[in-house]
Amino acid sequence: MEIAEHAVELAMKLGAAYADVRTENSRNETILVKDGKVEKVASELQQGMGIRVLFGTWGFASTTELVKPAVDRGVKTAVSMAKAVKHRAGGKMAEAEVAEARAHAGGKIDPFEVDLSEKIDMCLEADRRARVDGHVKRTSASIAAQKLQKLFLSSEGARIQSDRVITYAGVFALAKKGAVTEYFEDLAGGTGGFEIVRRFDMPTRAEDVGKHAVALASAKAMPKHRLPVVMDQDFVALLTHEIIGHPSEADRVLGREAAWAGKAWWAGMIGRRIGSKLLNAVDDPRVEGALGYYEYDDEGVPARRKQLIREGKLLGHMHSRETAAEFKVEPNGNMRAQSFKYLPLIRMSNTFIEPGEHKLEELFDVKEGVYLKGAKIPSIDSRRYNFQISAKEAFLIRRGELVGPFRDASIMGIAPEFFSSIDAVGRDFEMRPIPNCGKGDPMQTLHVGNGGPHLRGLALVAGVG
Amino acid sequence: MMLEIAERAIELTKKSGADQAEAFVSENLVTTVRIAASRVIETKKVFDYGIGLRAALGQKVGFTCANSFSQELSERAVSIARARPPNPDFNGFPEPTKPKKVRDIYDRALAKLQPARAAELADLMLQAALDFDRRVGEASGALNVVVERCAIANTNGLAGVDETTRIFGHLTVEARGAGGSEGAAWLGSTSLRGFDPSEVGKRAAELAVNSLNPKKVKPGKYAVILEPAAVAELFYHVFGYAVNGRDVHDRISYFADKLGKVVAVEGLNIYDWGNMAGGMYSKTFDDEGMPTRRTPLIEGGKLVGFVYDRHYAGKAKKDSTGNGLRLIDMPGRYYGVEPSPYITNLAIEPGDFKREELIADTGEGLLLSRIWYTYPITPQLGDFSTTSRCGFLIHKGEVVGAAQQVRIHENLPRLIKQITGVASDVKQAMPWGASAVINTPSLRFSEVRIS
Numbered sequence: 001m002e003i004a005e006h007a008v009e010l011a012m013k014l015g016a017a018y019a020d021v022r023t024e025n026s027r028n029e030t031i032l033v034k035d036g037k038v039e040k041v042a043s044e045l046q047q048g049m050g051i052r053v054l055f056g057t058w059g060f061a062s063t064t065e066l067v068k069p070a071v072d073r074g075v076k077t078a079v080s081m082a083k084a085v086k087h088r089a090g091g092k093m094a095e096a097e098v099a100e101a102r103a104h105a106g107g108k109i110d111p112f113e114v115d116l117s118e119k120i121d122m123c124l125e126a127d128r129r130a131r132v133d134g135h136v137k138r139t140s141a142s143i144a145a146q147k148l149q150k151l152f153l154s155s156e157g158a159r160i161q162s163d164r165v166i167t168y169a170g171v172f173a174l175a176k177k178g179a180v181t182e183y184f185e186d187l188a189g190g191t192g193g194f195e196i197v198r199r200f201d202m203p204t205r206a207e208d209v210g211k212h213a214v215a216l217a218s219a220k221a222m223p224k225h226r227l228p229v230v231m232d233q234d235f236v237a238l239l240t241h242e243i244i245g246h247p248s249e250a251d252r253v254l255g256r257e258a259a260w261a262g263k264a265w266w267a268g269m270i271g272r273r274i275g276s277k278l279l280n281a282v283d284d285p286r287v288e289g290a291l292g293y294y295e296y297d298d299e300g301v302p303a304r305r306k307q308l309i310r311e312g313k314l315l316g317h318m319h320s321r322e323t324a325a326e327f328k329v330e331p332n333g334n335m336r337a338q339s340f341k342y343l344p345l346i347r348m349s350n351t352f353i354e355p356g357e358h359k360l361e362e363l364f365d366v367k368e369g370v371y372l373k374g375a376k377i378p379s380i381d382s383r384r385y386n387f388q389i390s391a392k393e394a395f396l397i398r399r400g401e402l403v404g405p406f407r408d409a410s411i412m413g414i415a416p417e418f419f420s421s422i423d424a425v426g427r428d429f430e431m432r433p434i435p436n437c438g439k440g441d442p443m444q445t446l447h448v449g450n451g452g453p454h455l456r457g458l459a460l461v462a463g464v465g
Numbered sequence: 466m467m468l469e470i471a472e473r474a475i476e477l478t479k480k481s482g483a484d485q486a487e488a489f490v491s492e493n494l495v496t497t498v499r500i501a502a503s504r505v506i507e508t509k510k511v512f513d514y515g516i517g518l519r520a521a522l523g524q525k526v527g528f529t530c531a532n533s534f535s536q537e538l539s540e541r542a543v544s545i546a547r548a549r550p551p552n553p554d555f556n557g558f559p560e561p562t563k564p565k566k567v568r569d570i571y572d573r574a575l576a577k578l579q580p581a582r583a584a585e586l587a588d589l590m591l592q593a594a595l596d597f598d599r600r601v602g603e604a605s606g607a608l609n610v611v612v613e614r615c616a617i618a619n620t621n622g623l624a625g626v627d628e629t630t631r632i633f634g635h636l637t638v639e640a641r642g643a644g645g646s647e648g649a650a651w652l653g654s655t656s657l658r659g660f661d662p663s664e665v666g667k668r669a670a671e672l673a674v675n676s677l678n679p680k681k682v683k684p685g686k687y688a689v690i691l692e693p694a695a696v697a698e699l700f701y702h703v704f705g706y707a708v709n710g711r712d713v714h715d716r717i718s719y720f721a722d723k724l725g726k727v728v729a730v731e732g733l734n735i736y737d738w739g740n741m742a743g744g745m746y747s748k749t750f751d752d753e754g755m756p757t758r759r760t761p762l763i764e765g766g767k768l769v770g771f772v773y774d775r776h777y778a779g780k781a782k783k784d785s786t787g788n789g790l791r792l793i794d795m796p797g798r799y800y801g802v803e804p805s806p807y808i809t810n811l812a813i814e815p816g817d818f819k820r821e822e823l824i825a826d827t828g829e830g831l832l833l834s835r836i837w838y839t840y841p842i843t844p845q846l847g848d849f850s851t852t853s854r855c856g857f858l859i860h861k862g863e864v865v866g867a868a869q870q871v872r873i874h875e876n877l878p879r880l881i882k883q884i885t886g887v888a889s890d891v892k893q894a895m896p897w898g899a900s901a902v903i904n905t906p907s908l909r910f911s912e913v914r915i916s
Contacts, residue, residue, distance in 0.1 A: 034715075041549045042528040043541060044801050046515075058507040064514050064532040074512070077580070081496075081508035084584035090506060116548045124550075138715050174716050174845075181716055181845045256501040258647070259605040259637040260897040262837075341511050341795060377842045379850035386872055388850040390842035408843050410850070412872065412916070441607045441635075442497060442511075443794040443898035462874055 003071055004153045007051055010075045012155050016053040016082075018093065020154040022298060023049045023066065024340040027147045029112065033123035034140045036131075041120065050340035051078045056088025060343040093321035096301045096331045098154075103162035103295035107193025111145035111167045114194050119143050126202035130173040132210035135217060138174040138183075141206060143167075143197055158300035166190065166291065166447060168435065169197040171206040175213035182216035182407055184209045184374075184392060189433035190449070191293035212393065215405055222394050222409035225461040228369040228423075229411055233430035235391055236353060236452035238375030241434055243415045244281045245351035245450065247384040248308045248316075249334070249439075250323035252346075261439050262382030265415065266314055274314045275419025278356055278455075281309040283318055285333060285349035290449035291433040292349035294336070299344060301333040308351070312419070320346050338444035345440050353452030356425025361400070363424045363456050369397035370461045372409060388412045388462070413459040426454035467492065467616035468626050470534050474518055475620050478539040483520035483546065486539075487558045487619040489752060490516045493797030496580065496610040498587035500636070503595060503604045505587055508580060517791065517800040518542045521558070524551035530801045556779040558619040564756035569743035572656035575630040576612045583610055586662045587634070593666025594638045598674045606636035606669075608662070613797040615752070623754045631655050631745050633895060634665045640673035646867060648672025648855055649835050651694060651894055653745050653902065672834055676855055679867035682915060688830030688885070689873075689913040690823060690859070695836045697894035697903035700811060702839045703849045703877045705901065708737070708762045708770075710777035710788075710806045712844075719847035719878050720768055728768045729881040734814035735763040737772050738904075739787050744810035745893060745902040750787065752804045757787040774806045792900045813905040816887025820907055823888045825862040827909060831871070832857040832864060839896075847877040871915045883911045 004021045011019035025047045032040040048064040051074050059082025063074040082088070111119075126141035145167045152160040168189035175182055186209050188200035231239065247264035251257050255267070266274055285294045285303035295303050299321050307315050318334035319327065323346065335344040364371070374392030381387070388410055395404035431451035438445050471488035478486035495511040517530040520542035527545025531538050587608040594604045610632045618624045633653030640646045650668035654660040691699065712718040720728065729735075739757030741747050748757050753775055761769050773781065774789025789804035824832065831853075839851035856868040886909035895902045 037552050037554060038550050039552060039554075040528070040803065041526075041545050042530075042803065043545055044529065045531040046801065047532055048513075057505055060507060060509040061512070062510075063512045065512075077510050077512075081510055081580045084508055084580040085498075085505045086584070086588065087504060090504065116545070120549055176716065181721070183717070183845065251501075254502070255603055256506070256605065258501070258603070258639070259607065259635060259649070338794070341513060343507055343509050377840050377844070379838045379840050379842060379852070381852040381870060381872075382837050382854055386852055386870065388842065388872065388874060408846065408848070410842050410874075412850075412874070438794070438898060441499060441897075442495060442609070442796055445794050 001151060003066055003068065004151055007049065007071050007075050008153050008155050010072065011051065011053045011079065014079045016055060016079065018054040018155050020052050020152065021049060022340050023151045025149045027112065030144045031119050031123050032140065032142045033127040035138060036127055038120055048340045049074060051075050052343060053078045053082050054091045055082040056091055057082055057085045058091060058343065062341045091322065092325045094324035094331050096321055098157045099296060099300055099302060100159045101296065105164045105191045105293055107165050107195060109194035111165065111194040112147060122202055126171050126206035129203045130171055130206040130210040132207060132214060135175045135177050135214045136173050136210050137176045140172045141202060142170045152300050154300055160296045160300055162295060164191060165193055167193055167196045169200045169202055171202060171209045173210040173213040175217040177217040180217045182213055184212035184216060187433060189435060190289045190291050192289050216393055216407045219405045219407045222406035222461060222463045224463050225370055227461060228366045228456055229459050229461060230363050230369060230371045230397065230454060230456045232373045232454055233452055234432055235372045235375045236455055237432035237450035238378060238389055240351055240353050240452050241450040242378045242380045243384050243387055244308060245348035248283065248318050249346040250317040250319045250327060253317055254323060254326065260441055265383040265385040269314050270316065272314055273312050274416055275312040276422040277311045278422050278425045279309055279312045279419055280354040282307055282354055283348055283351040287350040287431060287449060290350040290431045291447045292449035294349065297333040297335045298337050299335040301331045303333040306332045318346055318348060336446060338446055342444050345444060347439065347446050348448050350431060350449035352431065352450060353455065355427050355429040355453040358424045358426050360426055360428060360454060363426055363454050364397055364400050366397055367399060371395040371397050371402060372411065385415050387415060408463060410462050411459040412462050418457050418459055421458035422455055424456040429453045467614065468618060468624060470516065471616045471618035472624065474516060474534050474539065475618050477536055478518060478520050478542055479620060481539040481543045483522060483543050485521040485558055485620045487519045488516055489615065489617050489791065489800055491615040491798045491800040494612040495796050496583050498583050498608045500587060500591055500607060501605040503591065505584060508584060511795065513795065513797065515800040520546045522546045524553060524555040525549050526552060526555050528803050554776060554780055556775060558621055559623055559754050559775060560621050561623040562756050564750040567740045567742065567747050567749050570629045570655050570747045572630045574657040575610060575632055578610055578657065583608060589662035590634050590636050590665045593663035594636055594670040597667055597670035600640045600642050600674055601670050602639035602641045604636055604638045608634040609796065611796040615798045617754045625750055625754055627749045629748060632657065632660045634662055636665050636669040638669040638673040640677050642677040644677060644679045646673050646676035646679065648676055653893055653895060655743050655745060672855055676867040679869040680858060682868050682871050684916045686912040687915050688827050688909060688911050690827060690830065690832045690907055690909045692834045692907045693892040693905050694894045695833045696905040696908050698836050698839050698896045700903050701896045701899050701901060703841045703847060705808045706844065707847065708772060710771045710773035710781060713771050714777055714780050717844050719845060723768050726768055727766050728878065729763050729766040730884040731766045733763055733766050733881065733884060736761045736812050737788065737808050738812050739809040741810045746809040751789045752791040752798055753789040755785045755787040755789060760786040772806050772808055774804045777806055794898060808901045811901060811903045815889045815891045815906040818886050818888045820888050820890045823886045823907060823909055824859055824864060826886060827859050828862055830859045831868055832859055849877055850874045873913060873915060875914055880910045885909050885911045
């Protein structure tokens, strides 16, 4: 605490208009079993400080040495970085609550207190169970956990201590039948302790993943169709991430991320209809247990739920204090950094499509359609307008009955056309973990949560390329 | 100093009970000047230092890391090793080698670059774009300077230190006019004198202005020339994993059963060149201490090799190719993870066509300067999907105007058999967030499906 206070004081003494400091202490553990062998047992400790100063433009420095001479050097570097810029005219921040708080999200069972050998055995057993028959050629099972303690101090007086535990478990199987190779995987993860792993039931999930991989290796490739598509919650989670979460980041809306991450097709369209009346979307960092859970963002702004889309109308974006000032709205707590090493950026937290009124059987009540289960890999254009996302498996729907599975299916669509085509939204809401959301330069990979219910819309289903 | 710490760490780890030990100490300085809305919005400097320690008891290996070394770190690595079952694939740490010095991978001027000079260079990129043409609109991008240092030591007596530098700048520039447009450019070098910031701005602005008034492209099959930045995006994301010994072993690679077979058009040569003089991702040795080298991947269209670290090389009964690296998102060699195979400087050999000759020879088709978000949507098959961010129509062998955005949903194993022209215009390019650089000429593919 003292060293962080010293850093803020020094930055202000050196002329900063504003300064904040984040110190972090983290512990990570990863266990990976692959093909019946313990491939990795790793334990990582990290500590350090990120110093952000405002001189009309932002200067930032980070250091992994938490001793006074190194911190002094870090503050002076941050100041000299900001002062190196000739034209310093930005950085106006919206007012925000100056919080003094402690936040805790620890879960029930501390994953670091669970015996290492038990975790290794769980992975070995899951890996074994994934090998359901001789067609399964590769398997893996993993458990990972992180314990993170953070301190945020600002020159405005904010003082926030937080600690958080996140835990993951994953299983994977790859099967080969003749010339066809297919894989299937499942992942559980969220803010919480080892109860997440226990709930996941690794052996059962691993067996299921093995069976799916074998079934897909025997399945036919999905032919091309333009049909109603029903998506499960896992598919909706990735879809929401890509075509609702990312374009809702205000820095993208303003064109600030144009170089790499891109822009947002709906810039300037707040208040306008962008989809069906059944479409409601939210970003909420305070969804308990979700991977994107937090109580304060990395600018010290209290996390809050925000309605992004209501009944098909675009209502708002995710903001930093700076973009909130530009949009003349209150900051809503979406500035986050991967770690103390990075300057925060506007990032989604837990972004999801809200549940609707339809029963599951009503979604499948179509003459002909395609059911997409599980999301695999996306390709989205730079404005988040034109998208393609592949599914883990797919089925044809014929008069309410499922035929399949089919392998290698993906959908292609244009975001506003797809949003407008949504004609049924289920009640069966689920959140999913997305552990690798990338943005920024240098790239920052962040944990986020995404989710939604089953939903139905219209898109082009594409098969193998 | 770093080597002394590594050597002390392995000594104490042995004393703590390990049969073998390896310490990897790294220090990275990453300076970034970010530009958005045609002004510098942030300047950042990351200092990251730490030590990664592997302790082995027979074939039981424990890994741990921290930002500084202490006896407790050694004890933790040993206790992890004790608590786990053996890994029969662990083949020990490497014996000492004598890697040859790699030329032009460290520049003292770059290592000592001051923040003010970095901001000036970013400003020069920006000004060159803004001054290029009155139709130039907003520009955004970044300048990055990376200084990486590392030391490695193991109980077999292997010991080494390595230092590299690199600078790279990227700018995306919009142009005002019918249809709106954007252009982009990237340049990188291992030395300050090898980096021309104005060139980044000019190239990006020129592409943006030339991309105004884009015409709609009818869906269909086209001859498509990918310029170096587009080839780099495609090959980094859809070829890089396919030649990675880990993904080959895991059978995620579409090349898993193809070693020794013809997989590409005759005459295509691709290699990974970890010790390329002046290579942006060249190193003297990899992060296990193995000497880096030039590894042929495709020769004359035949698949001849993959890149390996020691672990996956052992599984495949091959030798390490010096590609065992410790990487995360932040640029630099990172103490906090164990080595894994990665490509470094991927090089596609140039052909005889000049760029203009390749266009003239094309007749009807598309020229794509930048593609975006290119991912293998079905990795084991090599199916990928991408969209263009900057493209042009070719009619009767001439570039006749800009093309609107297209989506390509294709299959790379099929496309590399349909390369009908390789230009001589080799350039380096690095996609967003990449941990490797691609040295490539423009390539022409036939019958690419456009939607």
